[in-house]
Amino acid sequence: MGTLVLEGLSKRYGAATAVDRVDLAVAEGELVALLGPSGCGKTTTLRAVAGFVEPSAGRVLIGGRDVTRLPAHARDTGMVFQSYALFPHMSVAGNVGFGLEMRRVGRAERDARIREALRLVRLDHLADRLPRQLSGGQQQRVALARALVVGPAVFLLDEPLSNLDAKLRQEVGLEIRALQKRLGLTTLMVTHDQDEALAMADRLVVMEHGRVLQVGSAEDLYERPASPFVAGFVGRCNLLPGRVEAPGLFRTEGGGALPCGPAPAGPGILALRPERIALAAGPDGPGVPARLSALTYLGALTEYHLDLGTGALVAVAPTPPPEDPRRRLRPGDPVRAEWTPASARVLPPEAPTGESR
Amino acid sequence: MAAFVLPAVLVVAALLVGPMLLLARISLNRYSATDLMVEALSPQNYLAAVADPYYRGVMGTTLAVALLCTGLTLALGFPAAYRLARMESRWKSLVTVMTLIPLLVGNVVRAAGWMGLIGNDGLINAGLQATGLVSGPVRLIYTPGAVVVGTMAVVLPYMILTLASVIESIPRSLEEAAANLGAPALTVFRRVVWPLALPGTVAGCVLVFILCMNTYATAVLLGGPQFKMMAPAVYDQFSKGMNWPFGAALAFILLGATLALTVLGTALLGRRYAR
Amino acid sequence: MTLSRRTIVAGGAALALSGRGLPARAEGASVVVGTWGGDYGALLQQNIDQPLLKPQGIEVSQDVANNDPRRTKLIAERASRRGSMDVACINDIDSYILGQLGVLEPVQESAVPRLSEVLPIFRKPGTIPHIYSAMVVLYNPAKVTTPPTRYADLFDSKYKGRVGYSDILYSYNLAGANLAAGGPMGDFAKGKTALLDLKQRDVKVYPSNEALAAALKSEEVWLTTMWLARGFMWKSAGIPVEAAIPEEGAIPILFEAGIPKNSRAKDAAFKYLSAMLDPAAQVAFAAKMGYLPTVRDARLPPDLARQISLTEAQAARLNPLDYAYMQAQQGANLDFWNKEFKA
Numbered sequence: 001m002g003t004l005v006l007e008g009l010s011k012r013y014g015a016a017t018a019v020d021r022v023d024l025a026v027a028e029g030e031l032v033a034l035l036g037p038s039g040c041g042k043t044t045t046l047r048a049v050a051g052f053v054e055p056s057a058g059r060v061l062i063g064g065r066d067v068t069r070l071p072a073h074a075r076d077t078g079m080v081f082q083s084y085a086l087f088p089h090m091s092v093a094g095n096v097g098f099g100l101e102m103r104r105v106g107r108a109e110r111d112a113r114i115r116e117a118l119r120l121v122r123l124d125h126l127a128d129r130l131p132r133q134l135s136g137g138q139q140q141r142v143a144l145a146r147a148l149v150v151g152p153a154v155f156l157l158d159e160p161l162s163n164l165d166a167k168l169r170q171e172v173g174l175e176i177r178a179l180q181k182r183l184g185l186t187t188l189m190v191t192h193d194q195d196e197a198l199a200m201a202d203r204l205v206v207m208e209h210g211r212v213l214q215v216g217s218a219e220d221l222y223e224r225p226a227s228p229f230v231a232g233f234v235g236r237c238n239l240l241p242g243r244v245e246a247p248g249l250f251r252t253e254g255g256g257a258l259p260c261g262p263a264p265a266g267p268g269i270l271a272l273r274p275e276r277i278a279l280a281a282g283p284d285g286p287g288v289p290a291r292l293s294a295l296t297y298l299g300a301l302t303e304y305h306l307d308l309g310t311g312a313l314v315a316v317a318p319t320p321p322p323e324d325p326r327r328r329l330r331p332g333d334p335v336r337a338e339w340t341p342a343s344a345r346v347l348p349p350e351a352p353t354g355e356s357r
Numbered sequence: 358m359a360a361f362v363l364p365a366v367l368v369v370a371a372l373l374v375g376p377m378l379l380l381a382r383i384s385l386n387r388y389s390a391t392d393l394m395v396e397a398l399s400p401q402n403y404l405a406a407v408a409d410p411y412y413r414g415v416m417g418t419t420l421a422v423a424l425l426c427t428g429l430t431l432a433l434g435f436p437a438a439y440r441l442a443r444m445e446s447r448w449k450s451l452v453t454v455m456t457l458i459p460l461l462v463g464n465v466v467r468a469a470g471w472m473g474l475i476g477n478d479g480l481i482n483a484g485l486q487a488t489g490l491v492s493g494p495v496r497l498i499y500t501p502g503a504v505v506v507g508t509m510a511v512v513l514p515y516m517i518l519t520l521a522s523v524i525e526s527i528p529r530s531l532e533e534a535a536a537n538l539g540a541p542a543l544t545v546f547r548r549v550v551w552p553l554a555l556p557g558t559v560a561g562c563v564l565v566f567i568l569c570m571n572t573y574a575t576a577v578l579l580g581g582p583q584f585k586m587m588a589p590a591v592y593d594q595f596s597k598g599m600n601w602p603f604g605a606a607l608a609f610i611l612l613g614a615t616l617a618l619t620v621l622g623t624a625l626l627g628r629r630y631a632r
Numbered sequence: 633m634t635l636s637r638r639t640i641v642a643g644g645a646a647l648a649l650s651g652r653g654l655p656a657r658a659e660g661a662s663v664v665v666g667t668w669g670g671d672y673g674a675l676l677q678q679n680i681d682q683p684l685l686k687p688q689g690i691e692v693s694q695d696v697a698n699n700d701p702r703r704t705k706l707i708a709e710r711a712s713r714r715g716s717m718d719v720a721c722i723n724d725i726d727s728y729i730l731g732q733l734g735v736l737e738p739v740q741e742s743a744v745p746r747l748s749e750v751l752p753i754f755r756k757p758g759t760i761p762h763i764y765s766a767m768v769v770l771y772n773p774a775k776v777t778t779p780p781t782r783y784a785d786l787f788d789s790k791y792k793g794r795v796g797y798s799d800i801l802y803s804y805n806l807a808g809a810n811l812a813a814g815g816p817m818g819d820f821a822k823g824k825t826a827l828l829d830l831k832q833r834d835v836k837v838y839p840s841n842e843a844l845a846a847a848l849k850s851e852e853v854w855l856t857t858m859w860l861a862r863g864f865m866w867k868s869a870g871i872p873v874e875a876a877i878p879e880e881g882a883i884p885i886l887f888e889a890g891i892p893k894n895s896r897a898k899d900a901a902f903k904y905l906s907a908m909l910d911p912a913a914q915v916a917f918a919a920k921m922g923y924l925p926t927v928r929d930a931r932l933p934p935d936l937a938r939q940i941s942l943t944e945a946q947a948a949r950l951n952p953l954d955y956a957y958m959q960a961q962q963g964a965n966l967d968f969w970n971k972e973f974k975a
Contacts, residue, residue, distance in 0.1 A: 050533070050537055051536070051537075052533050052536075071536070071541075072533065072536040072537055073536045073537070073538075073539050073540055073541050073542075073545075074539075075537075076539075077537060078537070078538075079533075079534070079537045081530045081533070081534060082530075083528060083530050085528065085530035085531050085533065085534035086534075087531060087534070087535070087548075087549060088531075088553070089552050089553060098535065098538050098540075098548075099538035099539055102538055102539030102540050102544070103539055146534075146538070147537075147538075150538065150539070388963065390959055390960045390961070390962060390963065391732060391959065391960070392733075393707060393733060409971075411970070411971040411975060414975070476846070477846070477847070477850055477852060478846065478849075478850050494850070494852075499839075577839060578839065581837075581838075581839055582799035582837040582838065582839050582974055583837060583974050583975070585970065585975075590970075593966060593970065595704055596700040596701055596703075596704045597700050597962075597966050598962060598963040598966040598967070599703075599704070599707070599729070599962050599963065600963045603963075
């Protein structure tokens with residue numbers, strides 16, 4: 001296992017730029033997830049690492065070696081494809097052994113390593129089956145074993161869970177994560193699913209329009225988003241445009257005055273997570289007065305839509321116990337919303353470019 | 358359902374099976390110069406055809422041309438089909454149509470075009486002589502090579518389109534997976550693309566082989582009078598020699614040989630790659 | 633006749649599949665003429681269909697094909713109630729074969745009044761003679777300095793590799809070679825031996841008359857046996873050939889027309905045959921294609937007549953084919969030509 005470094009990686013198709021000067025370093029044994037909406041360049045980036053896409057500019061380094069001009073078959077990456085891409089005319093053992101054959105591993109050793117890899121994914125009893133005789137989850141595990149058995153320097157996962165049903169998704173995700181940690185695999189993963197990324201990755205890379213918006217741990221991105229896009233893409237977030245008038249005072253475009261964290265005066269966007277808003281029933285008391293416009297009972301949680309008169313907010317809170325006065329709230333009732341100033345971050349109005357923390 | 362299939366079945370029965378049965382019947386009759394043919398039930402025409410070294414030679418030529426054309430067409434068609442199958446969508450339809458365009462021209466017209474190209478006073482010879490490279494015309498037309506090239510030009514689109522549709526059905530990701538696992542391009546082809554394309558390759562080869570075995574216009578027009586393949590030989594017996602029974606027997610020998618080789622080839626290739 | 637009606641009908645059905653479809657036939661007075669395309673078909677339209685048949689209210693459509701497919705089609709259709717042709721243009725060998733097979737309706741002067749003007753030697757029971765010519769030696773005067781006088785001159789070893797034949801005229805070529813070798817019209821054994829000798833001297837065979845013409849033009853070959861009429865056309869078209877009427881006695885070629893017994897428009901068809909014997913129409917064929925009229929009252933311009941006619945002495949020495957022999961040997965001659973001579 002080695003490190004993976006991308007330096008100024010770009011890919012242009014004619015006038016369109018799919019990947020725009022991406023810099024990234026994946027440490028040994030680290031799992032980094034590329035996260036973003038479809039068309040953001042995350043898949044192109046992954047394919048450039050694998051060697052399926054030739055970059056227009058920039059470098060790819062694996063274990064310190066520049067592989068930018070190496071063909072795919074000489075790169076020593078192990079990729080799990082979204083569609084699994086199992087060879088339909090080969091048995092499970094044949095699929096898993098293919099990479100070993102390419103590396104001219106002798107028959108006896110090859111058989112032993114195939115068995116070991118299949119045991120790792122708990123499929124050693126299905127070695128002679130053809131891929132079409134396996135379930136989706138089993139095929140996924142064969143694809144994992146096939147990529148792992150050659151001991152690649154970098155492990156690549158392309159939307160590894162997207163073809164699984166919702167129940168399996170979490171289980172397989174955790175299984176992959178456990179395997180990755182146990183084997184210390186340097187891993188780059190692509191996903192459009194933030195839950196998947198938050199659950200599996202050491203660090204996340206949020207991309208949009210081919211550019212990296214922010215790199216950081218799940219907590220970094222959630223607690224300290226650098227841009228409104230990241231704030232909205234990772235978790236839910238109230239985003240209110242306006243300006244900082246005085247320290248701790250944010251004036252929304254509608255004219256409302258809201259408490260905010262430390263920020264220089266000037267235009268900005270107030271980012272406030274729905275669960276950081278504390279709600280109290282009744283018109284009198286501390287907090288920002290509002291009117292309840294709608295509420296949705298979600299079991300453990302309840303979602304409140306608030307009309308501030310000058311704007312709207314969504315708040316989410318654990319559903320209060322039955323005796324709580326908030327349980328008797330109905331649309332139209334007056335309420336008060338409160339939050340600590342530090343919870344209300346003021347973000348620059350335009351998305352910044354490049355890496356930031 | 359049966360009611361919808363019936364018209365097609367009737368058409369095939371009326372236009373194909375019926376005449377074939379009658380032709381089979383005629384092939385057992387005896388030739389007569391004065392009465393055209395005499396009713397009989399004799400294998401004599403078949404025996405005579407098989408025993409005659411001339412027709413053995415004609416069959417040998419036919420088989421050689423058909424096998425060579427099929428092999429060369431496969432060799433030329435596969436890379437082209439691969440490129441077509443893996444092409445971006447906006448170019449693909451254009452190239453597919455361009456592949457089809459030769460099929461809009463009849464075989465006779467096409468062979469006539471070849472004659473204008475490779476004839477003794479055709480374009481190529483005119484060009485060669487104009488450059489002074491040769492003093493007299495180079496013999497291109499009326500050679501077996503001309504027939505092979507001319508026939509390939511007819512059947513290549515069939516091969517390319519058949520192969521392209523099969524290759525298209527092989528996900529690109531399988532090739533990427535193989536490359537990712539360390540397989541260079543040729544190995545990817547040998548271990549992944551070729552075995553997965555094999556059923557379609559067999560289908561394309563069978564189609565092309567059958568077309569080549571029945572080459573008529575190209576053989577006559579580009580092969581010249583000395584070059585004989587089976588289809589023109591059948592025609593000669595019916596039209597020139599007026600020996601219908603013998604012509605019918607030759608037709609069935611051609612049909613039988615084509616069928617036998619097709620079945621044999623399919624079975625051999627099928628078994629080799631069956632798992 | 634030992635062949636059942638059923639088999640023949642069936643054969644016709646099978647054959648019809650491989651050929652072209654039947655031409656559409658308008659109701660009323662209309663005839664379908666099975667003919668060659670090219671100049672011949674065009675001349676029929678210009679000199680017979682338009683000026684002679686149309687005024688009589690007869691619509692003419694052509695079923696264009698070569699001689700052999702047309703003969704095969706006529707035989708295949710002979711037991712059908714309704715044939716695809718009302719008039720069939722055929723050569724003299726096929727005229728005999730089709731007559732023997734009972735395909736053609738007898739032609740009498742009562743139905744075709746113009747028959748009275750036909751040269752007596754060309755009168756046949758089932759057809760009218762349309763035009764004729766003779767097979768001569770065509771040679772390139774620049775290359776063949778001593779003008780040939782006989783069919784046998786093609787066999788001179790100094791013309792090694794310079795003799796070419798048209799494949800489709802194999803019967804006539806064989807007959808000419810036989811005369812050259814001194815064989816009788818009823819036995820081609822000597823002609824076959826002579827051709828096999830010629831094969832040793834690198835004789836060329838071209839798939840069509842047009843291909844032969846191209847080879848003569850490019851001077852790839854210098855000599856051939858061909859219709860005098862074709863020689864006239866080719867010379868007019870700038871191909872370097874002269875014609876020599878062979879002293880052995882030229883073989884005549886006669887293009888005829890008959891009416892299949894299963895024609896449904898026989899009255900109109902007989903009118904068509906009569907029109908084909910029109911002197912002006914025949915002169916038009918002579919002027920364009922070089923074939924001679926078969927009727928006494930056709931008058932050729934003297935200059936044209938000089939180029940395409942035979943002298944009386946040459947005409948008297950004509951060697952007509954032995955049609956019975958040609959029919960009996962149809963298969964054997966083809967086999968010899970394909971399997972021994974060309975192979």
